[in-house]
Amino acid sequence: MAPRSGGAGVTDPVYLSPPDIGELEESYLLRAIRAGRFDPDGPELNAFEREVAARVGVGYALGLSSGTAALHMALLAVGAGPDSVVVVPTLTFAATANAVTYTGAEPVFVDCDTATGNLDVELLSDLLGRLVDAGRRVAAVLAVDINGRCVDYDRLLPLCAATGIPVVEDAAQALGSTYRGRCAGTFGQVGIYSFSHNKIMTTSAGGMLVSDDATLVARARHLANQAREPVPHYEHRDVGYNYRLSTLLAALGRAQLGRLDSMIARRQALRDRYTRLFASVPGTRILGAGDPGSNCWLTSVVVEPERAGWQAGHLAAHLAALGVESRPMWKPMHRQPVYADRQAALTGAADQLFASSLSLPSGSALTDNQVERVFAGITEFLEGRR
Structure with missing residues (x-):
């Protein structure tokens, strides 16, 4: 393992996954502060979105205030709502299920594979059949890449494609991971990452939605920016959300991405x-x-x-x-x-x-x-x- 400088006394706590922040991040933050652009459409955020999209190989990225916010926007964009159910792995952080609940959809849980902790695709197949037979509208299957290991997408994607059910990839833990050479977060119709304080890279709080679907990302961007209509005054046809990522945190993210x-x-x-x-x-x-x-x-x-x-x-x-x-x-x-x-x-x-x-x-x-x-x-x- 590569050497790393610094020493801690024996009484100092050792944390599970502390943030890895240094002088590069400080310089990026200072640059952003001195630029004086703090609006939700500033150059740092726009650049961060482009850089993440290029890193993972998708057409579009949307910086958001948390991974949970990204999940919420992703689920709304694929049509989750009060008349639907979303299949969620039972072995996951609460935010995965909570985001489903925010939309009004009902989470239905599926167990995991013992070898990886990821969702059990064989069990999912049986569950989807029973839900469809019962007349339930399945708005999405949420695939969570546990501890950074991707789900078995070779089996999952054909199963969902055969039933016309969108896959939303919760890659909150998996930025930088790959499956068959393809980046985590890019396997579903839409994927998300988290940049919370303990993730692989951090902006202290924040997240990102990614997709090749321009219409989907545009819809999510609209809703995340208070659903403000493009007119000179404030006009709203939808209930929106204050979910945009701070431009200062985006600057921090750009430094972190360079060290990923x-x-x-x-x-x-x-x-x-x-x-x-x-x-x-x-x-x-x-x-x-x-x-x-x-x-x-x-x-x-x-x-x-x-x-x-x-x-x-x-x-x-x-x-x-x-x-x-x-x-x-x-x-x-x-x-x-x-x-x-x-x-x-x-x-x-x-x-x-x-x-x-x-x-x-x-x-x-x-x-x-x-x-x-x-x-x-x-x-x-x-x-x-x-």
Whole structure:
């Protein structure tokens, strides 16, 4: 793993995925501030949109205030509404399901594949058949690329195309990832990225909608800018939203985008080291390991207590005592009180991953000293369990 300067005292916390910000980002922000353009259509934002679109290979990009806002706009653009349902992986962050609810559509949950944590395409096929047979209008399938590993789009896209159901790709965790050489976020009719504080690159808060569909992006842009009509006075034919990305945050994003490859490389190096460490530990595996296209946003270890002789929570407690942050995978949406009464197609896979997984410090901003603290702590724990 490439060396990284900086040292932390043993009492300093080690975070899961801290922002990786330096002098380049500072210079871009100062330049934007001194330019004095803070309107929602300034040159920094326009340039950031063009650069993201070029990076991932799509025609159009729309900078927004969060990944959640991008999901909301994407779902409205493909026709989600009160008369429809949207299929959502149950193993995901709440924002995925919340964005569906914002549109008035009903989220229907589908379980995951145990090897990757991504949605179970075979189970989805059966679910879509039952929804169509029941006369439900399926507005979209939301595909979430967990921990930066893409969904099996070779199987998913033909399935949805055969039924005429749009795919919305939630690539919030997957900017810079690829599948069969194609960039994450570009497989559906529309895709989104998140730039929140702990993502692969950050603007502190923010997101991006991307698509090759000019009409779709124009509609989303209109709604995200308070749905103001193009007339001299303020006129509105639709209910709009204040979702545009700040031009200052766009400047920060441009600096981050220029460093994206190096930040991914460091996370991949951390993933490789975790993989080697746990390779000799019975009853453990790295979720989604072996995918060269993953940006390795987070590395999660899955533990089989019967074989390992310990539980993921035991390792989490040990690391917490050392000031090292870790966390389980997402609590499944069908287990969240707010969504517990929603329809779901389940195999138990997401429940099992939630109970048996632990996400470990994976950020590109971790110093060498912090990385050594993490690995020393894990090694100490493992030796104590032998």
